[in-house]
Amino acid sequence: MTSTVFYYWFSLGWLIIAACIFMVLMFVTAPYGKFTRTGWGPLVNGTLGWVIMEAPAALLMVFFFVLSGSYSNPVAIVFLILWELHYAYRAFIYPFRLRGEKRHMTSLTVVFGVIFNCGNGYLNGFYLFSLATPYVTDWFHDPRFIIGLSVFLVGMVINHQSDSILRSLRKPGETGYKIPKGGMFNHVSSANYFGEPLEWTGFAVLTWSPGALVFLIWTAANLIPRARSQHAWYQKTFPNYPKNRKAIFPYIF
Numbered sequence: 014m015t016s017t018v019f020y021y022w023f024s025l026g027w028l029i030i031a032a033c034i035f036m037v038l039m040f041v042t043a044p045y046g047k048f049t050r051t052g053w054g055p056l057v058n059g060t061l062g063w064v065i066m067e068a069p070a071a072l073l074m075v076f077f078f079v080l081s082g083s084y085s086n087p088v089a090i091v092f093l094i095l096w097e098l099h100y101a102y103r104a105f106i107y108p109f110r111l112r113g114e115k116r117h118m119t120s121l122t123v124v125f126g127v128i129f130n131c132g133n134g135y136l137n138g139f140y141l142f143s144l145a146t147p148y149v150t151d152w153f154h155d156p157r158f159i160i161g162l163s164v165f166l167v168g169m170v171i172n173h174q175s176d177s178i179l180r181s182l183r184k185p186g187e188t189g190y191k192i193p194k195g196g197m198f199n200h201v202s203s204a205n206y207f208g209e210p211l212e213w214t215g216f217a218v219l220t221w222s223p224g225a226l227v228f229l230i231w232t233a234a235n236l237i238p239r240a241r242s243q244h245a246w247y248q249k250t251f252p253n254y255p256k257n258r259k260a261i262f263p264y265i266f
């Protein structure tokens with residue numbers, strides 16, 4: 014089997030797994046954060062867990078970039094920078110800024126996170142830097158690049174702003190949960206999750222690549238059920254929870 018054939022079979026298998034994960038997550042909420050519970054393997058330190066989970070996505074993209082020798086291709090460099098704007102932050106900065114005493118996550122969550130990020134790192138990195146016909150600089154003027162980049166950046170701003178609002182709900186060392194307010198939280202319970210698929214929609218459009226599309230579907234399969242659980246949790250926990258808020262998509266769901 015050639016690496017190209019393997020890639021497309023892997024993409025298909027990955028899509029099928031995403032559909033299964035979506036169905037499972039509609040009934041079983043991933044055991045971390047508000048939903049941490051026993052019975053999912055030993056607990057690991059939350060900061061370390063995030064770094065281990067997210068680092069493969071950041072590192073694999075660099076690996077495929079270096080392997081392909083795309084150093085002189087400006088479009089490839091921009092793709093790498095955009096990806097790393099998200100993943101270098103998520104893997105190596107975000108985990109150290111989290112608040113909440115004695116944060117832990119279950120080891121099974123970390124294992125699933127590593128698998129998810131390895132698969133998606135391969136799908137995107139191998140396609141963009143090795144499999145695709147090399148992008149030429151004209152791509153920077155293509156409407157798909159311009160529109161995709163705009164959507165990606167809006168998603169990133171929403172994701173970062175929402176992460177920051179959540180962080181500010183706790184003083185250093187404080188634990189417990191409050192009702193988040195401001196930004197997209199005025200419309201949805203999981204504003205951070207709203208920003209994330211928006212980013213990857215933008216990335217799928219700006220790269221116009223099958224790998225990024227599959228990754229977007231995976232992200233949605235992961236975050237939509239979790240947003241639904243978060244929304245139900247907020248409504249149950251806070252009797253004064255704003256009635257107009259949706260779970261993840263403003264005015265829709």
Ligand SMILES: NC(=O)c1ccc[n+]([C@@H]2O[C@H](COP(=O)([O-])OP(=O)(O)OC[C@H]3O[C@@H](n4cnc5c(N)ncnc54)[C@H](OP(=O)(O)O)[C@@H]3O)[C@@H](O)[C@H]2O)c1
Binds near residue numbers: 046
């Ligand atoms: N691409 C993907 O598929 C994917 C998957 C998962 C996450 N992510 C991204 O990773 C980031 C973090 O995700 P997450 O699932 O950990 O988000 P989360 O459950 O909303 O938690 C984010 C942080 O905010 C704290 N927090 C949440 N709600 C709070 C509240 N009401 N009051 C005070 N603190 C609160 C959490 O503390 P506790 O830990 O103590 O709950 C945690 O430190 C998000 O930006 C998300 O988009 C992406």
